[in-house]
Amino acid sequence: MDAAFTAEQDEIRRTLRDLLAKHSGPGEVRAAVRTAEGHDRALWRRLAQELGLPGLALPEEYGGAGCTATELALACEETGRALLPSPLLATAVLAAPLIAALGTPAQRAGLLPRIADGALTAALAVPGGSMAAALGLTADNRAGDWAGGGRAGGVQARQDTGDGGWRLYGEADRVLDGHSAGLLLVAAHTGGYPRSRTLLFLARAEAEGLTRTRLTSMDETRPLARVELRDTPAELLGEDEAASDVCGALATTGRTAAAHLAAEAVGAAAGALERTVAYVKEREQFGRAIGSFQAVKHRLADLYVRVEAARSAAYHAAWDPAAGPLALAQALEAARTVAGEAVQLHGGIGFTWEHEAHLYVKRAAGDELLFGPVHRLRDHAAGQAGLFGDVTPDGLVHGVAVR
16 A cells, blocks of 8 residues: 555645635634535635535546545645545435435436536435444444335425326435535335335425525534425336445445545544643743643644544545545544533633634534544444344343443
8 A cells, every 4th residue: 555645645745735724714614614504605606616526526527636545635635634625425425425426327317417517415314313333333223213214204206197107205404515505315214114225315495395494503604404205206216216325335434534634534533732832932921922831742742643644544545445434433533522622722712702712613513423533433333343243132242241
């Protein structure tokens, strides 16, 4: 394995960092999250048309750049560093891979080029608000508990006898960018109670019976919405409901998404650390910069080690998505620790609304609520790896009693 980045990959990172430094500072981020869309539409168009960001990992035949998950991970690291509010995660990391994996040739040809050029944004709507479980990050998504199920709960789908299409009824909470996305990928049940199974459906933003409400979220840079469907017309994603391995596609997407989320969390942690280091060099106490005190140096050194370790894990996960969930756990933990220490080391100003330190704290906490928590990511990864073996009927795991 060659761990060195190519010149093209370094250029992607440098170009994006320079652009976001000019157009996505703390002031611009605060202004963007207060718009109706929750992001700067002009900046998003520029990122899509000039840099091709949403199509970075899409095949060239669909208007993408044909790059790998590594290039998109590097882009996510830079957007995380700037705490950029954008549809990139919901559209390019979650929705587009599912369309590419499950969609019919016509669906892929009709949707992916529009996603690649930024004209169409998309969001994944799963019932119950358990995105981590749906993506197979914290539980086995084939169990179906995350999707409700049965005669009640979740989103129900029935085939329309008139035109052969589908109708959806139910609601999904905490849908990332669900209030502004032009296309929704909705996980819904069909087949009735005895043969209930989860499928993915495409619902257009203008469809009748579709109501979207933006929710108040802890992290304003991650806009969340409640999606209500009342006999809403939808299109099945894929050709044959019996042949669609939705849970498998969600789990595959989840592993790659975890790598990108890990890179984004590393970027946020690095951004918080850089701001903190700059502050302790300027802030004086007892006639000297507080960064010269040994206790402060030790704390910053510990944070640096955490960030670099998490960065290494995220880069490895971009190369091997199977390591994504564990890399995400490490990155979320690093982001949470660094953000908390950043507030402390900024002193009194770090606790104010005027300072940007709280934005990093909210990003770390919000991401763990959406895609964690850390201990469940690690527990599920350990279970999949067979680390603890199988529990026998007498409560023993490899001869050790379970209490």
